[in-house]
Amino acid sequence: MTTPKPPGVYITEQSSGVRMIVGVGTSTxxxxxxxxxxxxxxxxxxxxxxxxxxxxxxxxxxxxxxxxxxxxxxxxxxxxxxxxxxxxxxxxxxxxxxxxxxxxxxxxxxxxxxxxxxxxxxxxxxxxxxxxxxxxxxxxxxxxxxxxxxxxxxxxxxxxxxxxxxxxxxxxxxxxxxxxxxxxxxxxxxxxxxxxxxxxxxxxxxxxxxxxxxxxxxxxxxxxxxxxxxxxxxxxxxxxxxxxxxxxxxxxxxxxxxxxxxxxxxxxxxxxxxxxxxxxxxxxxxxxxxxxxxxxxxxxxxxxxxxxxxxxxxxxxxxxxxxxxxxxxxxxxxxxxxxxxRLVSFLADSIRQSSTWAVFEPNDDRLWATLRHSTTSFLTDQWRQGALLGRTPDEAFYVICDTTNNTPTTIDDGKVICDIGIAPVRPAEFVHFTLTQTAGETGKGS
Missing domain, CATH: 3.40.50.11780 (Rossmann fold)
Incomplete structure (x- = not known):
């Protein structure tokens, strides 16, 4: 029999199931x-x-x-x-x-x-x-x-x-x-x-x-x-x-x-x-x-x-x-x-360490969607911070993890393939200014 409870407000905590990628340290x-x-x-x-x-x-x-x-x-x-x-x-x-x-x-x-x-x-x-x-x-x-x-x-x-x-x-x-x-x-x-x-x-x-x-x-x-x-x-x-x-x-x-x-x-x-x-x-x-x-x-x-x-x-x-x-x-x-x-090493290490949960999970559409979502969210955050080049996230990176790269053969081999492409920002190592001298114009009287 369920233990009776007095009237009141009760909270039940439940995991959202959302998988997040956390950036690893880079400064040690x-x-x-x-x-x-x-x-x-x-x-x-x-x-x-x-x-x-x-x-x-x-x-x-x-x-x-x-x-x-x-x-x-x-x-x-x-x-x-x-x-x-x-x-x-x-x-x-x-x-x-x-x-x-x-x-x-x-x-x-x-x-x-x-x-x-x-x-x-x-x-x-x-x-x-x-x-x-x-x-x-x-x-x-x-x-x-x-x-x-x-x-x-x-x-x-x-x-x-x-x-x-x-x-x-x-x-x-x-x-x-x-x-x-x-x-x-x-x-x-x-x-x-x-x-x-x-x-x-x-x-x-x-x-x-x-x-x-x-x-x-x-x-x-x-x-x-x-x-x-x-x-x-x-x-x-x-x-x-x-x-x-x-x-x-x-x-x-x-x-x-x-x-x-x-x-x-x-x-x-x-x-x-x-x-x-x-x-x-x-x-x-x-x-x-x-x-x-x-x-x-x-x-x-x-x-x-x-x-x-x-x-x-x-x-x-x-x-x-x-x-x-x-x-x-x-x-x-x-x-x-x-x-x-260093940026590529940071991204690769962060994704690798935060995706170990996927090992031995059922290799199906739900797994692929979760990996796409977590990776896209992480790379979007990096783009917002200025790490990736592009006016929109679509210009800055892509994440592919679906039937196009996860074929029956790779699934039978126990592999999950997630292809990621990024456009990292590069430093402005050489800054060039062009100075042009122009002749001044005299003002016209009214």
Whole structure:
């Protein structure tokens, strides 16, 4: 017997059955670089530092202070300051001390990148450490292992990562030296490491590699280096961005240094995503936390590098330091601009993750209609935000999921096919004005 109820108003909640597609995050980078557990253990901070083993796994960091505590930055700073104090007093360091100084310095590109990320608007990032800064890192070691969650392989278990940067890449090309003058850098040694980072991004499809040009490279040698990278007409080039030159920063430990720009760039990508959207090119943006750019480019030099897919950092009067490029290394019309590549990755990942409910559903007209509706609603929202080109949604995209592409054969194979086409907006990279001088006309008296 039904339990009697007193008179009143009763509400029953019922699912509408409407399936929605939710946009995935686009602003979480992963930084890979040298980190070192200081001699004497990991104590000394309110937040316990990571152990050596923990540092080799992807670790989520939500702020600069958390990174400082977790990666023992203050302990490393104090040790480096003590060694440099002897130099400032006129005492030549022993070979052992000289090597230790260089080993400690190799830990700071990662720290500077994380600081630059948060300074430029980033909210959270992942860090994957290599805990022996005395040694070089091979492409296989950088690739790591999915099973042990090390290196790039460890990032395969972190789907929210959408950018990959290796701030320590150029230090990783050689072991630390105790020689009075370190050996000269060989740019060719960095190419296998770059290729490993790019290959990871191509395999994952939802992230781009932010690569740093070799340090201290003049324009002409840099052009030759870029020509020796993966061909720009390959798929790898579409997932590759390269920035030049490096940045002069005040130093997280108070020691000014020149650092790779990838951390600052990742922050600018995150800032642009938050302020405008992933469809907006992350360029013509101020670089926060940088003092100067050591290499000043002419317009002609910049034009040559831009054609090679190198995004340049420039100084403009009264505007400061700006990112002045938004290209991948691809020469393909579809993938030349990095915001287009990121937008397509964002749309694909959002649709994929929000459509897993359809797996094992009855493969019939109701399923196709639901997929069409959810995808059309999502893309319409993107069009309204300015991500897609067209005066109407019909001009901006199409979604086909019906009997035209779901045939009896595909149904028997257990497949549902939904064809989507989009018209992404592209940046106004070259703005041309035409000025015409006209002769003035004298006014006619009445």
């Amino acid at each position: 980078p992963a930084f890979l670089g040298y980190t070192k557990v200081p001699d004497g253990g990991t104590g000394g901070t309110a937040t316990p530092p990571f152990t050596a083993e923990e540092r080799t796994h992807p670790q989520l960091i939500r702020g600069w202070q958390e990174f400082t505590d977790r990666y023992s930055i203050e302990a490393l700073r104090q040790r480096l300051a003590a060694l440099r104090k002897k130099q400032e007093a006129g005492q030549d360091p022993t070979p052992v001390e000289r090597k230790e100084i260089r080993v400690l310095e190799r830990c700071f590109p990662l720290a500077e990148a994380v600081y630059g990320f948060f300074a430029n608007g980033g909210q959270s990032c992942y860090v994957v450490g290599f805990t022996d800064p005395t040694t070089a890192v091979s492409a296989a070691q950088l690739g790591g292992s999915t099973e042990t969650r090390t290196g790039l392989g460890g990032l395969e278990t972190v789907p929210e990562v959408t950018m990959v940067a290796v701030p320590s890449l150029w230090d990783m090309t050689a072991a630390a030296s105790d020689a009075p003058a370190p050996p000269p850098l060989d740019p060719a040694q960095g190419k296998p490491l770059m290729d490993a980072a790019v290959a990871h991004c191509v395999a994952m499809r939802n992230r781009l590699a932010i690569l740093d040009a070799p340090p201290g490279q003049p324009v002409e040698p840099l052009k030759a280096f870029v020509d020796g990278l993966t061909s720009p007409d390959t798929e790898d080039a579409a997932f590759t961005t390269l920035y030049y030159p490096w940045l002069e920063v005040p130093g997280v430990d108070g020691i000014p240094r020149t650092v790779p720009p990838s951390g600052h760039i990742a922050g600018i990508w995150a800032r642009t995503d938050a302020e405008r959207g992933v469809f907006k090119a992350p360029a013509n943006q101020n670089i926060r936390g940088a003092l100067a750019i050591p290499t000043l480019l002419t317009d002609d030099q910049h034009g040559e590098l831009n054609n090679k897919g190198v995004n340049c950092l420039r100084v403009f009067p009264d505007r400061g330091l700006l990112v002045w490029g938004a290209r991948t290394r691809s020469t393909s019309r579809d993938w030349k601009y990095l915001n287009v590549r």
